[in-house]
Amino acid sequence: MSRFADQVVVVTGGGSGIGAGIAHRFAAEGATVVIAGRTQEKLDKVVAGNPAIRAHVADLTVPDEINALIASVVDELGRLDVLVNNAGVPSLGTVEAVTPDQWRAAMAINLDAVYHTSRASMPHLRERKGCIVNIGSMGGLGADYGMVAYNTAKGGLVNLTRAMAADHAPDVRVNAVHPGFIRDTGITGGVTPDMPIMQAYVQRIPFGRVGEIDEVAGVVAFLAGEDARYLTGLQIPVDGGLDATNGQPRLFF
Template identity: 40%
Template sequence: MTSKCAIVTGAARGIGLATADLLAENGWKVALVDRDQSELAQAAAERPEMLALPLDVSIPEQVDAIIAKTLEWAGRIDSLVNNAGVAEFGPIADCDFTAWRRVMATNLDGVFLCSQAATPALKQSRGSIVNIASISGLRASTLRVAYGTSKAAVIQLTKQYAAEFGEHGVRVNCVAPGPVRTKLAMAVHSPEIIAAYHDALPLNRYGSERELAEAVVFLASDKASYITGQVLAVDGGFDSTGVGLPALRQA
């Protein structure tokens, strides 16, 4: 049996790399896509069975190359994991149009471009798309005007594709991560922020990259064969509790 093949964008680190590793553990061939060439090279050096593609999902010509090189390598595409994203936080007053477009180019345009380019191959394989949004796309927060809006748009884009692609047997779903213990998050989250998140999360902890990968790989796989158009918040209960009253945890 020919191995299934997945493309994972933003795969040099974090959730993307954890997803690629779990897919490989499950017998998938994996193409790693990331514009950070040095990080991608380091990850790929430890995973010689994977295809490394140092390309940018926000540039149409490079997206076409991602699809072409993957098909040349594997002969098929069974799943596209749109994980590549950038996060720029700050007050709305400080978000100029250049910053807005920088976020949208990767977080939204990249998802659209990759999904469009992969469509013919996914229709042929009756495959799947898994988009990575964010809990910030489900609930508003301060300092995230571009980021949160881009992720909300990814959620809507997921539903649009699911509505049209179902008749072709292509499933399209979305994972919305809550706070995740990535190297980047731990580098920028102060002890006060970490404590505040713990208070707001019913599970009282950050998620792990592996826990997010488990959700992504499930939705990409045949185990989720009757699931499409869904948004799965993998967030320790963060979205379910709204603002919450941390003081009540002491009761």
């Protein structure tokens, strides 16, 4: 398929996991993709053997580096059609346990970076009638235990998405995808099927299994494509139906 032929896509946090999967999906459908992250080695592994993907090292907690990233993309490639704000890191702890520095660090990458990258990109996206897809988390739609900073940041991303969608329609569409338990990401990479945490999730998920990276990437690609041209402000869980349940375990089946 080539529905993104000639388009330019930026994927933050593209050096591994969901970000890498999203980058490969857009490249496979004809886009030129620029992945951004802190570590050259990780980015190079994603780029390897795929001429449609380029790497740009940037610390996404530093606004000047974000501005330089977007300026470089537009200068070198002439346009920006899609921004995928994927960069994020988990943060563990209750409100008593999380230190002010840990709180600020969680906000910097999970929420502030989305603001700065969107702000730098908006004029270029407007020129192309482009779009933003924010990668949130089910932890932004409901609380996890012991992840107060992460949940707060991802919850903020929900309304940031809605606010940008309202402010910039119809010129720039802004939607969010909220993965549930997705296999082989930075958070779940060490989890194996025999672990109690995996079994607990599988028990709760109506699909009876955890998700795959390409299942998230497919939803992102749909939202960025022409078929989604009248959609903005959406919050789409990619969780195998977990959000459809009321939190109770399986009682009868």
